Amino acid sequence: MRSTVFTDEENVMQLQVALDVLDLPSALTLANQVSEHVDILELGTPLVKSVGIGAVSAIKAAHPDKLVFADLKTADAGELEATLAFEAGADLITVMGAADDDTVRGAVSAGRKYGKSVVADMIAVVDGRVERIREVAELGVTFVEIHAGLDEQARPGYTIDTLLEDGRRAGVPFSIAGGVGIGTIASVREAGATVAVAGGAIYNAPDPAAAAYELKKRATA
Template sequence: MRLQVAMDVLDLPSALTLAGQVAEYVDVLELGTPLVKSAGISAVSAVKAAHPDKLVFADLKTADAGELEAGLAFEAGADLVTVMGVADDDTIRGAVAAGAKYGKSVVADMIAVTEGRVGRIREVAKLGVSFVEIHAGLDEQARPDYTIEKLLDDGREAGVPFSIAGGVGPDTIGAVRQAGATVAVAGSAIYNAPDPAEAASQLRKRANT
């Protein structure tokens, strides 16, 4: 299982600092949507230049013009981009077409899909995405009844390659691995830690055991 850090920071210097701290322990460096919006697509190029040996994930959350937006990210150096699972099927197909053109990967982000999620996961998997990110956003995680278990249950039931984002931390990453996830996405568990490098190191150890 790969470990992905979601760099939900708002400026490029902070992203480069965080990436430098944790790159040794993670496989994928994700530029969170706020970072891409704040710093621009050139931030993708900067992170890739600093860490050419890592997969760089541009979390665009594309909802329209899939081929155009994915192409912009791939040209900037992204290895993976996200398209919204709630988007029109043709938007997803367009992003996948851009991925085929550049030899890169597209991930369908299932944020905001709650009803019928397993069915939609299976549908988008057939559209050619590399895997599906079963994702609970920050607003959903803030609800008192939130639990990562629903994400894991849906991943197991869907039966397609998936990642998990939303509450991945030291106490849950083992369950994410056991559920069969391709990628575990950790955000605040790393970037809000007093020592992000140590936090990433511990998550890596727990992901492998």
């Protein structure tokens, strides 16, 4: 994928890898291992906080042919934070779906200025999630990430099916993050997701490259 802006022209679900590590050498190593098999390289929030926005520039320089996603989880000052990431080389950033509408609008404004994409992260939005997904879509985000965080996934009885059902019901472009793996990615594709976000299924695998290859194959089957 060589576009600097997210596109889904072929209507094929894309694969995003979450680089959920805490230092830049580890992020670069993981990106190098899996880049051939993924469409989007995501700098996880802990990585951005640990290393700083310069990590975005480093990953983009190493992989200019990939979309680089800065998972900022912006909750305020949307235009300012989005601008910082876009100027550092990010192609996509996240703003919290639970944030004030003006925060979302600010991030979207920066996206339009730089010709880049803004994703609304719905983590921690549970009650009225489908309604809020539709609201932030109207505010101009490129797509919505229906996301269960690590703490939510660790609770007894967690299932990705709730995320998938909300995606089906919302009727807007969405990605799924939270439990995407070999056993679930076909269901993510069948639900109509634009992007499948895989973290631990790739970076915790004995062979991250092989895991990414298998997920990509199933994402596009």
